[in-house]
């Protein structure tokens with residue numbers, strides 16, 4: 001059993017997003033297309049970022065993204081996000097993605113990790129300061 005195949009424990013905090021993969025999301029190798037997972041991560045990060053910034057945010061950078069193990073059709077994907085840095089207008093979000101392959105067997109595998117940067121933007125799509133006093137995630 002490789003490291004990626006070994007079951008792991010989930011983070012102690014709730015996921016930002018959970019979604020079941022569909023046959024339409026697979027690539028020509030029969031596993032989930034990486035771009036599909038990136039779109040889900042983007043949506044998952046938007047939730048804590050917009051909440052923390054008290055308004056609209058835009059993704060500006062993916063500092064790191066590692067796909068550790070393939071995701072299969074029918075997997076339950078859980079995306080965990082954690083704001084690890086808040087700057088003047090930007091924030092960095094650590095992401096961990098886990099799959100549960102068999103719904104009858106609660107066994108989880110970490111399939112991806114990443115670090116995304118979001119910027120709080122105003123109605124003109126220009127950067128705006130993030131309120132410092134908010135403690136929401």
Ligand SMILES: CC(C)(COP(=O)(O)OP(=O)(O)OC[C@H]1O[C@@H](n2cnc3c(N)ncnc32)[C@H](O)[C@@H]1OP(=O)(O)O)[C@@H](O)C(=O)NCCC(=O)NCCS
Pocket residue numbers: 058059060061086087088089090091117119121125126127
């Ligand atoms: C987000 C956006 C408004 C920022 O505008 P900008 O002119 O680059 O803004 P600034 O240079 O003032 O930087 C704003 C913040 O973003 C950070 N930032 C900018 N580019 C960055 C990068 N490549 N990596 C990490 N942080 C970055 C800056 O450090 C700054 O953070 P701080 O205020 O906390 O110190 C602009 O880049 C944009 O519209 N990008 C497209 C966003 C988008 O459409 N996303 C969806 C992709 S399809």
